[in-house]
Amino acid sequence: MEMGHMPMPDDTKNMTMKMKMHMSFYWGKDAIVLFSGWPNQSLGMYILAIFFVFFLAMAAEVLSNQPVLRRGMNPVTGGLTQAAIYAFRISFLYLVMLAVMSFNLGIFIAAVAGHTLGFFIAKSRALAAAREEHGYSDDLTRKP
Template identity: 55%
Template sequence: MDDGPMRQETMKPMAFFWGKNMEMLFAGWPHNNLGMYVLALFFVLFLALAVEILSVSPALKPGMSPTVAGITHAGAHALRMSLAYLVMLSVMSYNAGIFLVTIAGHALGFFLIKRRLAVRAQAMAHEGHIPSNTLSPKV
């Protein structure tokens, strides 16, 4: 069955490959443009970083109603899952560069969150809110 001149068959790779000649998320992007490929790398890095940062539940204000709290948590979860699926679809392009920046984005986001939590725990320990011996990592 012929779909006419508008249809073009494109072969999707089934193994990782290196190079800027690819499509990711949208037809024709980043295609063969080096600048757009670099932008795609930064975009995926940012998405993976955002997924990790959003993995921490949003802070709820005292006195917030349970309904508003539930909507806030559900909204943050929906946003995190949407971004996570975009990251997954990006990795499914099988481009090795995209895969590496995805891992780097997740690692950087995880590091930033853990560092922030450690700094906050140290500050609380210095103020006398928690014992300092609970700050040592358990192996």
């Protein structure tokens, strides 16, 4: 036996063999996204994971850019509503972050695309609401 090398128990050896962590970006369906064994090297489940991350990122952006408070709203109700939306938004953001930490390029691209589309949706809604509030029509002129 070599000096400094200790034999590993079978349980530790099996665990080490099962966990394959990438430390740089890679392509492929052999990712572990959020849960052990998912997508389990299945192309269908990998595509589902990509869509799941995409929609999580998109929902997080939409939730972060939506006004929740209305005039005349009860402060307690408004505060609870904002706190609930914040909890969902932060949960979605943490799940997206953990998914991106799989270092899978498909998952990374899905997260960036989801954030981008969510930002676009939220900002286009905000611009439409601002136009309506200020009385602008589609051709950027004031309504008579």
